[in-house]
Amino acid sequence: MAGPPTRRSAERWRDxxxxxxxxxxxxxxxxxxxxxxxxxxxxxxxxRARLPRGAQPPYAVFVNGVRQREGPDYRIEGSQIVFKRPIxxxxxxxxxxxxxxxxxxxxxxxxxxxVDVEYRRAGRVELAxxxxxxx
Numbered sequence: 388m389a390g391p392p393t394r395r396s397a398e399r400w401r402d403x404x405x406x407x408x409x410x411x412x413x414x415x416x417x418x419x420x421x422x423x424x425x426x427x428x429x430x431x432x433x434x435r436a437r438l439p440r441g442a443q444p445p446y447a448v449f450v451n452g453v454r455q456r457e458g459p460d461y462r463i464e465g466s467q468i469v470f471k472r473p474i475x476x477x478x479x480x481x482x483x484x485x486x487x488x489x490x491x492x493x494x495x496x497x498x499x500x501x502v503d504v505e506y507r508r509a510g511r512v513e514l515a516x517x518x519x520x521x522x
Contacts (some may be wrong), residue, residue, distance in 0.1 A: 429498040431473035433522040436502050438466045439515045447505035450474070474500050474520045 438446070448455045448468055455461050461470045477499040487493055504515045 391438065429475040429477050432476045433520045434470045434471075435474055435506070435522060436468040436474075436518045436520050437465075438468065438504065439506065439508070439513070439518075441508045442466075442504070442506035442513075442515075443508060445507070449503040449505075450500050451505075452501075468502075474502060476500065476520070 446457075446461075446463065446468075447518075448457075448461055450460075450470075453498050457463070459471070461468050463469075475498045502520060504518055506513060506515070
């Protein structure tokens, strides 16, 4: 029976994945988390999100509900959040795909990342959901 995965086995698995699937893109890896390699479907819309007017620290930034860390994942520049990697949105859905969804043949399962920001304004905690992303 195999024991728990080790850092070496994870690195070997990642190396095999990179050679087996040349089109795959590995998403953010850090020492405490390794995400599965997957192909990216969608459009990179940018790395910057504007903080809401009057927003004051401390900030909590979430991408698809997963809390991001200041430093490894993003930094604050003036009134903007600057991400280390591009944020991906679904992009335009073709008319044929819309028609197929209408008929119930299949859905759309492309990446569509949503950025939420928790902040303080006038001493109250507020949340901005699905903030606009740009360059």
